[in-house]
Amino acid sequence: MLKSRLIFALLMKNGSYQLSRNFNLQDVGDLNWIKKHYNFDAIAFSIDELIVVNVERGNKNVDLFCEKLMELNKNCFMPIAAGGGIRSMDDAYKILNSGADKIIVNTPLISQQNLVRSLVETFGSQCVIASIDYKKTNNEHVEVLIDNGSKSIELSLDEAVENAHELGCGEIYLTSIEQDGTGYGYDLKILEHIVNISKMPVIASGGAGKYKHFVEGVQKAGASAVSTANLFNFIADGLIEVRKTMIDRGLEMATWNLNFRKINFVKNY
């Protein structure tokens, strides 16, 4: 049976990792910071997938981002989805050639639909993730935003999901801007609604602060994957504990041979 996925998302700006709250950024540190505060070898076998997003505002430096991506993925044997600032086929090729398996698009879903179609045509649906950011305004009205959450669009959230499907995207990476970085838990009501109307798998994002939040994302809302981008909430062995909790609560998660590194590989093929 298809397993639920636990995803760690890393937000990057000018080569430095970021903490985001309601899409306001705070600089945390470089890869050395991550390695110092996370047992990277251990968590690498506790998560199913890595998302890396370039969250620079304005014109994004794709080359620097790709450089950092390569630095990150050397010993990563899990899928990596990366994006932020993809504005041409060339950008997408660069990111895929830097070790990403999937690309994430947000603003082009509205402003460069032909680019999204070409990405799907060339790399396949399974390679293109539609990132959709939303927040609630007055009267519980839900607004969809692009350009790092700075610009609202006319489509409703349901229409934005349908739009991503029509363009041929393979997954929805759904972020609640209001919940982002708060640690209050996912926006379960809207998440569940989107899971129900979407033909594509949905990745929950924004709000996970406690172990149980990840369980809720899957059990209550039916998300295919649950993610966190919070660099402080699950520091050290936090993600290992998250995975344990998910398994303890009866979720089906992939298992790997954790003694793998002890297996002696013959080095002279």
Next chain:
Amino acid sequence: MISILNYGMGNIRSVENALNYLGVEYKLIDTPEEILESEKLIIPGVGSFRKAMENMKKKKFIEPLNEVAMKKKIPILGICLGMQLMAEESQEDGLTKGLGWIKVTIKKIPAEKTDIKVPHVGFNEVIFEEKNKKLYEELEDKADFYYAHSYMLGYDDCDCVSGWTEYGEKLVGSIEKDNIYGTQFHPEKSQSNGLIMLKNFMDL
């Protein structure tokens, strides 16, 4: 030495990363001559079947590939799209002819009948067939492997299945036919399980 075929389709770096980790020497190749010189070959790839076959034709890869696969019989591992290309044809973007090493037509994962989402993305259990399981040595039955695909080989359509997965219906996870191996999932992205599988291919 093992060769990785570069035909302009997809994430070769992750295959390289895995082979580097395993301490395997390899060569990235992109000419017909280098295909003929290969002792063992990995065909990676993600993306469109039609575009992949167009690239193969443009680069004049098809004849040398047939030569090493069918006459020289070197071990060949196709990963994801790389495996699908070994089929006779694919229904993706209209009907496109493949390399024809295995008798099967690639079709879309049927989502209509069942309540599944397409693409099929994530880790899923692979059930090993009794025969043909050289690549699964040291792995336990129902090992988890990472899938990301919308098109598939149907279990009942294929006579060389070595592992399968339940997703709406039984779909082919891997094939083994003489010197030809293929995986629908991505061993290079399947954590320790995948590294063990790649090691098994190196050891053939």
